[in-house]
Amino acid sequence: MRSGRHLASPWNCSISRIVPHRAFEPALVKSDGYTQIQGNLMKLLSVVLSGGSGTRLWPVSRQAYPKPFMQIGGSTLLQQAIERGQACGTGELLVVTNRDHLFLSQDVVEQMAAPPKTSFLLEPKGRNTGPAIALAALHCEKHFSPDIVMLVLSADHLIPNVEAFVGS
Secondary structure, eight states: TTTTEEOOOOSEEEEEOOOGGGGGGGGBTTTHHHHHHHHTEEEEEEEOOOOOOSSSTTTSBBBOGGGGGGGTTTTHHHHEEEEEETTOOOEEEEEOGGGGGGGHHHHHHHHSSOOOOEEEESSSSSOHHHHHHHHHHHHHHHTTTTTTTEEEEEEEEOOOOOHHHHHO
């Protein structure tokens, strides 16, 4: 995929600016939620995917209480994903979740010592990672800016070395 190519979508809109993943340089991230990419100052947004049905780690993870809400190392996996985004310099957060987990997600954010400005996007129907990212991209294009850079993070990953994550 080449930078600058327009992508048509089944929702009759386009994503007009595709930035190659190698263009993101963590050393250029500003603490105010903006980053310098290819000479342009662009807003960086954490998009945390917090869906799932909680079936893979059953009985520890259940449909009503899936992996993102499990406490590991003193905090939930969802909170750890949010904090990874903050460590990368993002200023705002978009949590993609479903109706069943909205209140749990809101509770996690509210209980954080320094919660970011947060929006929640409800998936109409869970269809895995690709469609969730596409939904978030369409939402960002409409409600933020077509030039926003999304840092997509999964809320069910355990990444204990945040410094190494940010450096990569």
